[in-house]
Amino acid sequence: MTNVTQQRVLHTEIPGPRSLELQQRKVAAVSAGVGTGLPVYVERAGGGILVDVDGNQLIDFGSGIAVTTVGNAAPRVVERVQQQVADFTHTCFMVTPYEEYLDVCDALNELTPGDHEKRSALFNSGAEAVENAVKVARHVTGRQAVVAFDHGYHGRTNLTMALTAKNMPYKHKFGPFAGEVYRAPMSYPFRWPGGPADCAKESFDVFVQQVHTQVGEENLAAVILEPIQGEGGFIVPAPGFVRQVADWCREHGILFIADEVQTGFCRTGDWFASEHEGVVPDLITTAKGMAGGLPLAGVTGRADIMDAIHGGGLGGTYGGNPVACAAALGAIETMRSENLCGRAREVEALFLPRLRALAERFPQIGDIRGRGAMLAIELVRGAGDLTPNAELTAAVNRECHAQGLVTLTCGTYGNVFRFLPPLASSDELLSEGLDVFEAAFAKAVG
Template identity: 70%
Template structure:
């Protein structure tokens, strides 16, 4: 068992990591970038161990994937058992119970007490693509409305939904059509104090005048935007959007790929404002690190698609399904919603104190164990420099934001309290070094 403590045996990155990075440069397409070129050989809980023996504190969770911690015991046991049984059949050829069990869990856990159906896929982008397919098929309409600062994936359709050009969209077009963009109620960057009201008015005007209500199949939104900078919409905005869509026969797709599965202190971030989406996409934290994604929605909507219209060779792979069931069991047994709230109770005061200390920090925001600081200055210089200082000291942190000026924090929900505090101490020192 890896001891849950930070250990630095070499500089970061160390010599063996540098050797592997030279091999990566020679063998891997350069478009597959690397945030921190330390090469991991094992990871447990909140610690990642690299090939040089350094033990780094993890405030990234593989971008909110290993919420139950790396190598979570229930997940490991379930995966080992399933590998011994069988590794693949393709659910569309000869099905198996774990797929059904995951669908049942998703139907029960996601917001709303209506009858639901689920379909399983491999990645978040694939889930979003299929949610759009389902919405268009059910409604007979084509237009999809997405928001400024949104991120929904890197496939052609999801790049069209994603707002940021570099690095996600640059020179990859042309993109899928009938995608329309509307303003997000982004309190820190909105030019007045009436953010929710003005953003809602802009949204309804755009859909009514520019898109056409009768042409709009769905509105897709992240309850807290992820790659866009952990933007928490102004209170009340999403509820008004949801109600407005419902009264006009427009489906609401909630992209909970980064926010779902206890990350924000609830099973799903929609719950915070009582929003019940028609379709919800999930991935990342669902399966403890194995590739799995899903679309869950109203039975009437999901049942509209003909047999064979949804699927994929690997979607709902039995090993990933076993991992998902074990991850969900872990979330329940260890009250990881409560753990996320406890993480916020520790982290938020420290982040607020840093904001009070440094004028360069413009905003602190987020919910649960999905927190961020945004630097007032647009541009990635400060966020990149602070992240690099954290990395050198053995703390994995990530950047984000439309302007590249956001530091985001996604610690595993099982992180040791002492590790969490030590990571915050490192962040404090990194800020002092850079700012």
Template identity: 80%
Template sequence: MTLSQQRILATEIPGPRSRELQARKVASVSAGVGTTLPVYVERAGGGILRDVDGNQLIDFGSGIAVTTVGNAAPRVVEAVQRQVADFTHTCFMVTPYEEYVAVCEKLAELTPGSHEKRSALFNSGAEAVENAVKVARHHTGRDAVVVFDHAYHGRTNLTMALTAKNMPYKHRFGPFAGEVYRAPMAYPYRWPGGAEACAEEAFDAFVTTVRTQVGEDSCAAVLIEPIQGEGGFIVPPPGWLARVAEWCREQGILLIADEIQTGFARTGDWFACDHEGVVPDLLTTAKGMAGGLPLAAVTGRAELMDSVHVGGLGGTYGGNPVACASALAAIETMEAEDLRARAREIEARFVPRLRALAERHPDRVGDVRGRGAMLAVELVSDGPGRTPDAALAGAVHRACSARGLVTLTCGTFGNVFRFLPPLAIGDDLLAEGLDVFEAAFDDAVSGKVE
């Protein structure tokens, strides 16, 4: 790796060249496209992003869980270069190519369950979710889809309807697609009856919602993130997801697992469903799948995926050969370097320090949660009162940015600080990044950061 794996602060953050580029962005890019940290990257790899001013920032975001194998993994670079030299596009629906088939074969091998599977490839997570819903409705002949509080599934019209949070995802973009119903999420930290009662009470609330608002015979699918992403890295209590899956099977309702953020080694397993042995009927993937290139998939039981008429699934760019080559190389990297184990190592390094931070600031850190290299702290203003503190999350984020650490926040209330380091990051950078985060947190709590 030719990019040195060290944090370097050559200028203030953002530096003068980044500020120039940001001015050009403001003049030419829609204001609706936001930027979390306006430093303009010229090179990246491992756990480092180097900007146009020569600053090298530690990456705790992975482009929102995309660059799992790093930003320039050698196998990915070689595969992409080779494929670009061969051809960049033909459209699989016109003249197909082996790379698309090979990705689908790999998905059949890696996704949960030993049953016969089929896949279809798309460009983005939102496209994958939309097409999973299409398959479910087509196969069952039913219309209704049940989702959960705090869910995030995308920015298209249907996936905005499936998403729970209004701002910034849904605000004034309606009307949205119909026949979408929302059930309470099993959210242990904020469950009204307490964490111990969450699994049982949340399951009962889910069943009641489907039965009273939808009717089992009208429900095509239940769509769930095994660990919620944008909604706050919410990990349901053990056993809850398995009970939901079992109940869906009993009712003839399809279970769709949205593993777009959790998939491909991020949580310490190939997929978050694997942790409890849950086998969904349909599973959506994207993000970490293709080493940074746009690729998404729906993988499901063969009889479901094959029930759709010819031409009912597809898209001009879906399964682009360059993206497919990148995905095959990224998966090879995950296997060769055992990145599932690496995610578990990252969890073992992060969690003790995050819990120690919670012990030092019990009135400000309400919860530490997550799995593998998908971890979070929920910030509050009053400890036992559990009042969300988005202002503190923002202050910590700004302090981290100024010190050269790329971080992300999330959550329905904007008060969750999430950690998504690339699995290619080294231990020294992990430790230094946590040092930066802790110092930023202490300064924000003490009022040194506005």
């Protein structure tokens, strides 16, 4: 167990004086392009609590953007990392390999959807995994075009910026971007023009028509989709949409890539969000929650696809670093032994009644959505006015931070609150965090 007490403690204003000193150093030393949502400098962390340099203990509702799913400094992760660091820190798997890389690939091949034979390759970040999945798809199909979706987020490299929908801050003035990337409307029930009831059928019909006319099925290598969109606003597609897209891809010899970088590893109540509708992707990208806080990513796919790449075509100096692999093995062991898929569903059951009750009080909450411990509310102007309310979202976020609750916003319009607590958080800690959030919301609304 962690030695950090699982309770919120505020000794100073947030941020405190020592954090403010360090923030001045940050301004002087770090590129202004690297932003900081909450300039509180963390000294220790454990479970669902972050301890800052001023001794404040903050409740974590962000998990480092869905990374510390098993909790910060999870004991099995720490133990395996410490042992691996003592054994060796790097050789480069492409030079002299090691068993830990194989263990992680075995786990990915076993855990990802589908009982077919699979192969995996390891990388450093979600963006790198996505980029390599697209490389594989283009190589195997002999086609070039890739379709992504409105509100999608896939990374910050040149190719993944092209796949990402939102301009600011991810793409602004960073072009030109990689070519042969096309965008289709997302199945977005809350904002679908025909209403949520017809969203699945209508959005799929629009997708098929748009791809046929603007790209051509015979030119399309892959469709990439987040089963629940992340940065774009935790948009949950209408039921059946993801399966329809996957089936359509299979019919036309197009590879279906599930970007599960944020949704994977128990976050949504399943090991992977694709499982919710029984979808088996051709390729699946993973990162974030896989390694308990260390940088590791993977691409897993059908054996015939992954083995079609020439030797040396995939890899990288740090990809599948042994220390990161050790962390992943500790994290996966934790997820299995503590049934964190079940825990994510318990988090959903705790959060949803509280969020629904808050929505009854405040018409500015236009939508509540998500699954498991990946939940969100979308803020609007009020009843009957679905204009995105980014100003209120920012005000609530500031008040949460001031009261020692680490919260995250997202969404194309900057009007979505997302809840990503570590699954190691106790019900008591989560309930206290929700108390803080509700009070912050009421204060911001006035």
